[in-house]
Structures are given as C-alpha cells and as structure tokens.
Amino acid sequence: MRFAVQSRNDPQSNELMERAINYLTHFGLELDEEKPEIVLSIGGDGTLLQAFHRYTHMLSEVAFVGIHTGHLGFYADWKPAEIEKLVISIAKNEFDVIEYPxxxxxxxxxxxxxxxxxxxxxxxxxxxxxxxxxxxxxxxxxxxxxxxxxxxxxxxxxxxxxxxxxxxxxxxxxxxxxxxxxxxxxxxxxxxxxxxxxxxxxxxxxxxxxxxxxxxxxxxxxxxxxxxxxxxxxxxxxxxDKVRFARFRAFPFWQRVHDSFIDSDLRD
Missing domain, CATH: 2.60.200.30 (Probable inorganic polyphosphate/atp-NAD kinase; domain 2)
Structure with missing residues (x-):
C-alpha cells in the first residue's frame, strides 16, 4: 500500500510524522507523496483540510485519517499515543472506508x-x-x-x-x-x-x-x-465527488458533537 503524510509542521507533529513513516515502511508500505492510497494527517482539522486540497484531483483513489496533536477534532480523532496501534491497523489493512458529501x-x-x-x-x-x-x-x-x-x-x-x-x-x-x-x-x-x-x-x-x-x-x-x-x-x-475516510473503529458522529461542544464530564 502507498501512503503519504501531511504534518502541521510543529515539533510534535513532525516527530510523529517521522515515527509513522518509519513504522509504515518497516511493515512494507511505500511512501508515495504523488499517488498515495492512504494519507495520514498529523495536526488538527486544519491540517486535514490542507491534505484534502492537496489531493482533490484523486479523491476516488485516496482515503484520509487524522491524528490530532492539539484538541480533538471532527476529522483528526486519533491520539499521538495511539500511533503504533494505528500503523499496525493500516499495515494489516484492517479498516473500512466511509464517504462524506x-x-x-x-x-x-x-x-x-x-x-x-x-x-x-x-x-x-x-x-x-x-x-x-x-x-x-x-x-x-x-x-x-x-x-x-x-x-x-x-x-x-x-x-x-x-x-x-x-x-x-x-x-x-x-x-x-x-x-x-x-x-x-x-x-x-x-x-x-x-x-x-x-x-x-x-x-x-x-x-x-x-x-x-x-x-x-x-x-x-x-x-x-x-x-x-x-x-x-x-x-x-x-x-x-466524495471525500473518503479510513475508519478503523466506531466513533459515532453525535458522540463527536457531544465531546466537542458539551462537557464530556457532564453527569445527571
């Protein structure tokens, strides 16, 4: 599988980018910035927007996944500590692809x-x-x-x-x-x-x-x-055209809305 990485270009995001590249190439995946099949966005939702516009010419061929190095986002929902788990799932092709309008x-x-x-x-x-x-x-x-x-x-x-x-x-x-x-x-x-x-x-x-x-x-x-x-x-x-996201686990949309706009520690 071919992959690319888009970083927010801050120290933490760049360090995670290097780790992701090393892990994925170790598992036999090919770094290909021109024709990737999956794009890792490391930063926030703004970074994923940049990745999306970078590959609008090939949306039917590429899927996106976001790792947040700031606040939890609607597109970037993986944590930095989960990078190894995410890489293994990508290497094993253990994900579904969902499409958004x-x-x-x-x-x-x-x-x-x-x-x-x-x-x-x-x-x-x-x-x-x-x-x-x-x-x-x-x-x-x-x-x-x-x-x-x-x-x-x-x-x-x-x-x-x-x-x-x-x-x-x-x-x-x-x-x-x-x-x-x-x-x-x-x-x-x-x-x-x-x-x-x-x-x-x-x-x-x-x-x-x-x-x-x-x-x-x-x-x-x-x-x-x-x-x-x-x-x-x-x-x-x-x-x-539609945008395609690699989905590795359930994360319901309304749960994202709740976690983003309502106190996650709210109790009855």
Whole structure:
C-alpha cells in the first residue's frame, strides 16, 4: 500500500510524522507523496483540510485519517499515543472506508471567460470586499430572495459543525447528501427582508448567487481565500465527488458533537 503524510509542521507533529513513516515502511508500505492510497494527517482539522486540497484531483483513489496533536477534532480523532496501534491497523489493512458529501462551487464571469470550479470539505463563504453584500439568491432557477448583509456561508454536512455552527446554522449528519446556506448578519427591516434561517438543500437542488451591483467578491473555499473580479454568478450544489475516510473503529458522529461542544464530564 502507498501512503503519504501531511504534518502541521510543529515539533510534535513532525516527530510523529517521522515515527509513522518509519513504522509504515518497516511493515512494507511505500511512501508515495504523488499517488498515495492512504494519507495520514498529523495536526488538527486544519491540517486535514490542507491534505484534502492537496489531493482533490484523486479523491476516488485516496482515503484520509487524522491524528490530532492539539484538541480533538471532527476529522483528526486519533491520539499521538495511539500511533503504533494505528500503523499496525493500516499495515494489516484492517479498516473500512466511509464517504462524506462535498460542496461544489462554480464561478462564472461577466465576460464569459472560462469558469472556475472548486471543491470544499467544510464550507465556502462569499463577502463583499468593501461594502454590504447584496446578492440575489436563486434556488433551482427561481428567485428566492435578495440578500443584504455581511455575507453568505454554504457548508457541507461534515462542515456544519464549523463556521456554519458559529453563524447559528444547523448541525447535519454527514450521511445526508445536502448543502446548507446560512446568512451572516442579514439586514432585516421594513424595506429589506430575508428568510433569516438556514436553508438545507438536497443533492438534486442547486443554489445560484447573482450580484446586484458590485461584482468583486472575497470567496473562501475552506481555509483558502481568493478575490474574484467581474463575477456573473456563483453556483453551489452537492458535488458528485466524495471525500473518503479510513475508519478503523466506531466513533459515532453525535458522540463527536457531544465531546466537542458539551462537557464530556457532564453527569445527571
């Protein structure tokens, strides 16, 4: 089996990376940064996001597993002390592969030049660089609302516990093929109105954002921030591609939510 390792590049993560490489090569696995079959992410959820974007061109061929060297994450759930146990399980091929849905974003431009398409594991956001964001939101080709506010966030189910949750969005189980549109500080008064609630869209729906006046926007795809000019439309939908995770043991999603956001020592 071919493997690669993505490190957060701090001393502890780098030391674990060296140990993992030594252990795995000792068991006969091949270190291959170009075409790995499994990728170990050592750091936190941010490190796994970096690994994901490094290998978006081969998602159907690679599975990810995270080792956290900080706080417990939603993607990085193995502890440093468990590195030997994890390596042995990888070497023996003792794991299942689960798939989570992704977000696809396509940006089209006013001059009809080539469009750009991105995949997000957590979310994508859209903001205006200088003024209030004003966007027409179309759902399945029909105008839903004209949004005015700080920005918009579109998240995946697995990313619903990240920025989306901080904005008041719902937490969605990652087995559901959906995307979620959540507002950032919308303007609501006698003149301007928005629905004010997050919208959960199924896989066969799409969401299109159309600029009303300004057509330059700050766009994020997970941790990546880009400035796009002369934007005509931004389309979001559930991607056909999926992210694959190597699952070695049961760790229910709602248990992760509990451990991350509720006191793990809570008693009746």
């Amino acid at each position: 992704l977000l696809e974003m396509t940006i089209n431009y006013q001059d009809n030049t080539d469009c750009f398409t991105y995949l997000a594991l957590n979310e994508s956001t859209v903001k205006s660089p200088e003024v209030t964001l004003v966007m027409d939101i179309e759902l399945n080709g029909k105008l839903f609302e004209r949004f005015r506010g700080d920005g918009l966030c579109v998240s995946t189910p697995s990313g619903s516990t990240a920025y989306n949750k901080a904005l008041g969005g719902a937490i969605i189980h990652p087995s559901l093929e959906t995307i979620q549109l959540t507002e950032m500080a919308s303007i609501n008064n006698r003149v301007f109105r928005t629905v004010g609630s997050s919208l959960v869209l199924p896989a066969h729906h799409n969401c299109v954002l159309k600029p009303v006046k300004v057509d330059d926007f700050m766009v994020t795809i997970d941790h990546i921030q880009l400035l796009h000019k002369n934007v005509k439309t931004i389309q979001y939908r559930v991607a056909k």
